[in-house]
Amino acid sequence: MPRIFSGIQPSGELHVGNYLGAVKNWVALQHGHESFFCIVNYHAITIAFTPDELRRRTRDMAVSLLASGLDPAKAVVFVQSDVPEHTELGWIFNTITPLGELERQVQFKEKSARQEQVMAGILNYPVLQAADILLYLADTVPVGEDQVQHLELSRVVARNWNARFSPDAPYFPEPQPKLTPTRRIAGLDGQAKMSKSIGNTIGLLETPEQVWDKLRPAVTDPARQRKTDAGEPEKCPVIYPLHKAFSPVPVVTEVEAKCRGAGWGCMDCKKVLHTHMMEELTPIRTRAAELHARPKDVDELLHDGARRARLVARETMDTVRARMGLDASQ
Ligand code: TYM
Numbered sequence: 001m002p003r004i005f006s007g008i009q010p011s012g013e014l015h016v017g018n019y020l021g022a023v024k025n026w027v028a029l030q031h032g033h034e035s036f037f038c039i040v041n042y043h044a045i046t047i048a049f050t051p052d053e054l055r056r057r058t059r060d061m062a063v064s065l066l067a068s069g070l071d072p073a074k075a076v077v078f079v080q081s082d083v084p085e086h087t088e089l090g091w092i093f094n095t096i097t098p099l100g101e102l103e104r105q106v107q108f109k110e111k112s113a114r115q116e117q118v119m120a121g122i123l124n125y126p127v128l129q130a131a132d133i134l135l136y137l138a139d140t141v142p143v144g145e146d147q148v149q150h151l152e153l154s155r156v157v158a159r160n161w162n163a164r165f166s167p168d169a170p171y172f173p174e175p176q177p178k179l180t181p182t183r184r185i186a187g188l189d190g191q192a193k194m195s196k197s198i199g200n201t202i203g204l205l206e207t208p209e210q211v212w213d214k215l216r217p218a219v220t221d222p223a224r225q226r227k228t229d230a231g232e233p234e235k236c237p238v239i240y241p242l243h244k245a246f247s248p249v250p251v252v253t254e255v256e257a258k259c260r261g262a263g264w265g266c267m268d269c270k271k272v273l274h275t276h277m278m279e280e281l282t283p284i285r286t287r288a289a290e291l292h293a294r295p296k297d298v299d300e301l302l303h304d305g306a307r308r309a310r311l312v313a314r315e316t317m318d319t320v321r322a323r324m325g326l327d328a329s330q
Pocket of ligand 1: 005006007008009010017018019020021022023040043128129130132133141142143144145146147150182183184185186193194195
């Protein structure tokens with residue numbers, strides 16, 4: 001079976017951007033792929049955090065992923081710090097990654113511009129990401145569009161290591177991103193991508209009332225000032241893409257016609273979206289509440305995930321150490 005790997009930061013609650021850009025695809029791909037899904041808490045400590053909050057957010061993310069449909073019987077779901085081989089390989093990869101490749105990463109530029117003092121972890125962040133993926137020799141990585149540049153770097157890392165330590169037959173595959181039609185979901189402001197750090201998200205576990213309070217003021221086609229103005233769905237940055245993601249095809253067709261013909265106002269359109277969103281999200285919220293009531297079971301699932309991940313990770317590290325001469329005392 002082909003092997004896939006992907007990761008998500010423990011930012012607490014999963015939002016609709018994470019879900020549509022990545023996690024929903026993970027749930028589909030776990031059938032037919034050997035799958036590893038990782039809550040990347042070492043990546044999360046590159047920005048401000050408190051230990052208690054990190055612990056809580058890590059557990060909450062596990063609950064959200066399981067509630068969304070990741071099945072531990074099919075996929076290996078685990079926490080990055082439970083598998084120390086990630087940081088071990090990350091260090092090794094730091095020694096073969098040109099600084100210039102890291103400095104030109106857009107996410108590095110954006111994140112470092114927001115900080116007074118820039119820590120090395122922000123710069124080396126995508127090197128650890130390359131280690132995450134390559135530790136499992138995964139060649140396919142289901143992610144949203146914002147991760148594409150990081151994956152380009154993962155391929156550079158794989159190529160550099162192979163050229164030095166496995167020149168005859170490449171040991172590490174060059175991982176490719178697997179994107180969905182919902183690869184970039186805009187935030188409620190209609191400007192930036194949906195992102196926890198910007199505060200323009202809809203949380204996956206929010207109640208119907210909370211979701212409605214967010215949809216109601218969301219930006220639509222700016223040319224539609226009045227209900228009687230004809231609109232263009234393609235210019236509606238948030239509501240129309242969410243319809244395409246959550247509403248059945250005949251409803252999307254109706255949305256397009258009613259928008260162009262000014263048959264519905266934007267508020268009518270939002271109400272229809274709300275109904276279809278909640279049809280998909282309410283069962284997830286119910287499952288999450290059940291899982292929250294069984295924290296020991298969630299911990300056990302994560303421990304078992306780490307044990308299974310480590311079996312593969314150790315094997316890779318044995319090969320890496322041997323090829324690099326890091327096995328002198330073994
Ligand atoms: P993170 O935690 O920011 O996001 C997790 C996944 O959600 C996707 N995503 C989106 N997709 C569409 N629209 C959006 N608005 C949106 N916001 C987020 C992301 O593209 C991602 O797929 N660096 C990674 C975590 C990581 C990782 C890895 C990913 C660490 N190691 C190895 C893949 C493989 C990150 O910060 O994702």
